[in-house]
Amino acid sequence: MSKKNLKKQQIIEAAIEVFSKNNFQNSTISQIAQKAEVAEGTIYQYFKNKEDLFFSIPVEKTKDFCRELELHLQGITGTFSNIRKFIWYYLYFFKMNPGYGRTLMLEMRVNKSFAKTKAYDSFKNLTDRILEIIKEGQEEGVIRKDVNIFITRQLILGILEHVVTRWLLKGETYDVLEHYQDVSDLVLHGIGLSKGE
Amino acid sequence: MSKKNLKKQQIIEAAIEVFSKNNFQNSTISQIAQKAEVAEGTIYQYFKNKEDLFFSIPVEKTKDFCRELELHLQGITGTFSNIRKFIWYYLYFFKMNPGYGRTLMLEMRVNKSFAKTKAYDSFKNLTDRILEIIKEGQEEGVIRKDVNIFITRQLILGILEHVVTRWLLKGETYDVLEHYQDVSDLVLHGIGLSKGE
Amino acid sequence: MSKKNLKKQQIIEAAIEVFSKNNFQNSTISQIAQKAEVAEGTIYQYFKNKEDLFFSIPVEKTKDFCRELELHLQGITGTFSNIRKFIWYYLYFFKMNPGYGRTLMLEMRVNKSFAKTKAYDSFKNLTDRILEIIKEGQEEGVIRKDVNIFITRQLILGILEHVVTRWLLKGETYDVLEHYQDVSDLVLHGIGLSKGE
Amino acid sequence: MSKKNLKKQQIIEAAIEVFSKNNFQNSTISQIAQKAEVAEGTIYQYFKNKEDLFFSIPVEKTKDFCRELELHLQGITGTFSNIRKFIWYYLYFFKMNPGYGRTLMLEMRVNKSFAKTKAYDSFKNLTDRILEIIKEGQEEGVIRKDVNIFITRQLILGILEHVVTRWLLKGETYDVLEHYQDVSDLVLHGIGLSKGE
DNA sequence: CATGAATGAGGTTTCATTCAT
C-alpha cells in the first residue's frame, strides 16, 4: 500500500510539473507518463481520467498547506500577528511551490467544475481558518464591529490571489514576499487595526 | 468600410457568446461562424487565427469600458467619491456584461500570452486611471503618505477581481452590486480615508 | 450535389471492401480513407461516425437489390416461376456482390443494433415482396391453404441465408448458384407446388 | 484434477454470460475474471488467450447438446418422428440456453476462424446426425429419392438457424417453440413426407 | 497455482486552417 501510494505520488508530482508549464488542454498524458517514468496505461490504474488526475493535485497540496499553516500559527497570539503570519505564509507557500501555484491560480481556481470537486472541499478548510481569525479579532475588539467579515475575507484572499497571480504572470521575475510588509499594512489598516495594536 | 467593421463586430459578439459558454479550447470556430451567420473561412478574412480573434475581444471591450468610465467620473470631485464611483462602475460593468466577464476573468486574465497582446495594452489605460486617482488623493493629502500606491492599486483591483470572479463561479446567482457598500468602505478605510472625508 | 454524392459513394464502396475483409472492429477508418483516396477527416463530413458509415452500406445496396429484382420479376407469371426467379436472383446477387454479402450476412444481420437502423427498414421492402408473392400463390390456389405464410417466408429466407452464409464461410470456393435447382425444388415442394404446376 | 476442471468450468460459464451480453470484441477479460471470481491472470492458466477461451465454449456445449439429443431420440422410430424430435429439441435447447445461443448464432457461426477450431469439429457430430436420419429415411423410402440430401440438411438447419436467430434478435420476447408445429410440417412436406406418413 | 500491477500499441474522432471556386 505504501508502494502503491508512492507511485501515485510520483504521478501527481509529474502532473504538477507538466500542468504548470502548459495548461490543462495542452498538457498530455504522454508527457506526464514520461516525466513520472511510468507507462501511459499505468496512470489510468490510479486515476479515472485526465481530469481526475488534474483535480487530485490540490487535494493533496491543500492538505500540506493547512498542516504547515497550523504549525506556523502555533504560539502566535493576537489577531494582528495571526493575520500577518497568514499573509506571510500564503505568499511563502507559493514562493516555494510555484509550479503548483500556476496550476492552482491560473487553471483550477478559474475552472467551473472545480467547485464540484473534492479539491474544493479541502480548500474550504483554508477559507474557514481565515474567517475564524477575523471573527476572533472582532470578538476581542481589535477589529471594527462595523466591517462585514465575509467581505473582509474576500479582501484578504482577493489581494493575495491578485499578488500571487500577478507574480506568476510576470514569470516569477521578482520575489513575491517583496511587498509582504505593504500588503499586510494595507489589509490590517483597512480592517481597523492600528499598526501598534 | 463601415460594412466591413459591421461584420467584424458581428463576429466578435458571436465570439464573446461562444467563448463565455465554454472555454477557449472547447469553443470552435465552427460554432462562432454559425452564431455570427458567416462561413468559417470568412472569420479568417478578419482575424489571423483563433487566438487573434480571442484577444481582439478585450481590445474593443476595454475601449468601451474606459469611455463609459470617464463619463461616469465626469463632474465628480474628491478622491473618496472617485474611488467609490470606480468601484461601483467596475461591478456595474460586469453585471451588465457577464459573458465578457467570464471570458476576461476566467480565461484571459489567466493566460500567459495575454500580457503580450494588444489587449493588455488597452488594459493599461484602466490600471493607469486608477493609479492616477490614488496619486491625486495622496497629493491632496486625503490618502496616507505611507501607503505604497502600487500595492494600493493591487488591493483595489484584487478585491474587485475576486468579488467578480466569485460571482461568476457561483453562476451569477446573486447581485454583484449587493456588497458594493461594504467593499468600498473596506477599501477606503484601508487606504486612510475616513468615511466622512 | 452530384459531386458530393460521388464522393459519398466512393467512401461507401471503399467501406464495403474493407469491412468485408476484416470485421467491423478490425476495420479501421484509416484503411477506408486510404482505399477511398480521401483524408480520414473527410469521412466524418459525410458520416457521423464509424457505425453510421457501416449501416449506410445496406441502405444503398438494398435499394439496388430491390430495383433489379423488380426488373427480373417483370413479365413473369405464376407463383412457381416468381419464387424460382426470386431464389435465383437472391443467389445471383450475392454471387456478384460477395464483399457486400460478407458484410451483410456475417456482420450486420447478426448485429443487435441493426434492427434499429434505417438499413433495416429498407430491408423490409425485400421481405414484404416475398410475402406478397406467397400470398398471391395462396389466393390463386397453387399454395396449400394450411401453410403459415410467415413461416413459409422464414423457410425461404432461412435456407437462402444459410446457403449464402455457408458459401461465404467456405471462402467462396464453389458457385453459389450450383445448387439453385435443388434448393428451389425443395422449397417449392415444401409449400405444396408440384414441379409441373 | 476435478478441482481444476471445476475452475475451468467456472470460467467458461462466466465467459458465456459475458460474451452473450456484448460481443467478442466488447467483452473484456477483466469482466469475465470478475464474474468468475478469479484474477485475470488465472484465466491465462487455463486458456491460451481470449480467442481460445471463446472457442472453448461450443466444444463443451455441443457435447452437452449431442448427448441430450441422443437421449431424446432414443426409442423413437420412424424418420418422420425423428426429424420432428430433432427440430423440437433444437428449438428447445436454445430456449433453455439463450446466452449460449446468442454467442453461437450471432458470434461464432459467423466467424471465419470458427471453421478451423476444435469447436467446429464437435459441431460436425450434430450435422452428421441429421444427415444420417435423412439417409435412413431415403433408404426406407419415406423420403423422395430425387431430393439432394445435403441440400435437405441445409434446408433444415437453415430454417432452424433463421428461426432461432430471429428470436434472439427480437430480444427473446416470444416463445421459440411457438411455431414448432408449422416449421416441422413445412420441412417434412418439403422432403416428401405426408403428415400421416 | 494464483495474483493483479504494469505495460504500450493502436484507433477514433475533432477541429483549426487552407484554398479553389
Added chain:
DNA sequence: AATGAATGAAACCTCATTCAT
C-alpha cells in the same frame, strides 16, 4: 469578399497479455 469542403495531425483511453511475487 465569401464560401465550405478537404485536410491530417494529434491525443485520450482501452485492454489483452505478461511476470514478479
